[in-house]
Amino acid sequence: MLVPPFRDVPTRSTPLARLLLLSLLAVLLASCAHAPPRNPLAQWVPSPNHNAREAILVVIHATTQDSVEESLETLRTANSGGPVSAHYLIGRDGALYQLVAEDLRAWHAGPGAWGTISDVNSASIGIELDNNGTDPYPSEQIDSLLKLLADICKRNGIPREQVIGHSDMAPTRKTDPGAQFPWARLAQEGFGRWPHVPLTDPPAGFDPALALRLLGYSSDDHAAVIRAFHLHYRGIDSQAAVLDDEDARILHALLAKPGMQATNVGDSQEK
Template sequence: MKFRGYIWLFLLLLTGCSGLKFDDSYQSVSQDSRVRFIVLHYTASPLPRSLEVLTQGKVSSHYLIAEHTIANQAPTIYRLVDENKRAWHAGDSQWQGRTWLNASSIGIEMVHRGFTVNSQGHKVWLPWSEPQIDALIVLLTDIMQRHGLSAGSIVGHSDIAPQRKLDPGPLFPWHRLAKAGLIHWPEPQLVAKYQETFTAQRPSVAWFQTQLAQIGYAVPQHAKLDQATRNVLAAFQMKYRPQRFDGEPDAETAALLLALNEIGP
């Protein structure tokens, strides 16, 4: 009898038919999407290599947006992983207290080289294609509506892994996403007001660390201006003050942080 039971179980598993009946006519109101964040990346590779890596390698993303190549045509958006499944794009990451964000995020890769290196060994960051950003905005709007996400849910790889990642880089037009209502942006008049105050007296390192953590960054809280703290500051500056992202805790950065935190999550 026991042997028969094993055979029956094996056949059920083999056929994928459990024999159970399900009634879906009742749905709980206490539910929401598992997706909490959308993470933006650049591939640093051309389209053929990007497709190969993201479909045949150990990394993946839910979407890949091609570069704009043909006039009057929107870039192709490749759907590589179903949104209900986990893609391997974030790696060791943290945002707003959540860690290893592969399980709670949608990853969007964009075909973009990122930067080149000049003869002096310095990074030369490359501009973004407007049609590619237009396509991204449409995709982000659709994802956010379907998953009920707020304006604080879109982050860059450099936000969630500031100790090891730079993408999508300082030339990525975050302000365009803000104009589309997809992310929060510091109010310029408020920034100017706070900058005047902080120029007279710059806040402590501990203050900067607290403000960065309030936004969502994983940052040390030991009141020391170490390299890890500088890396987080640089990631924040790269997003909100891309003309200078040196990791220095200056008055303008303090003003941007306070103005942004007043908006809320």
């Protein structure tokens, strides 16, 4: 917070100077204000039976920029595309930066949905990875991400499977973290959903479109969802408009996984 230049205020201030000083103090106080802890409309009868609101989802991003320095600027300023942020940023060398406290709502997800969650920012922790959208992810960066994910999931009680990509929840707008992102490596540590069981042909009547919705994908734009699914589970950026037999086998394996249930997780552009 800026310190007002009190030493420049005359000792015997004029009415105009006092008005300016009061206006400045009012602006400063307003900029420091948070939501009131108690609503004056109600009688305050505090209960100890509560805890902080908690995230139930982690969203992985690629910055699609060229350097950590550039992204630290973007994530902390009112940039030309509107203000955005994330809780964390990880450099290609594995350096880890935190920009927003986990119990606050960062502006990383934007419009979209996952399962029943339609305001993903309010329910998630966002992690940006310094990546231009096409380069492979260095092992140092992924090792740092795995360490952070283990920490976040443990402290927040987030199931390890509740880790998704930005493209999964915003398939019509986003392709990050992209086809190069090593979801299989994450799955070795239990992060994200992955078809670990041997792939087999699904039974007659298996509905791949329904399976996508059960995973958490929106049903709004089927072609965009197929593209997001291919980015995540096949490492390809396809223009396919239909799901093929391999997609059906992957979806069947994802849903056949023990304990798999229909997920219940669920404005610059990213507000």
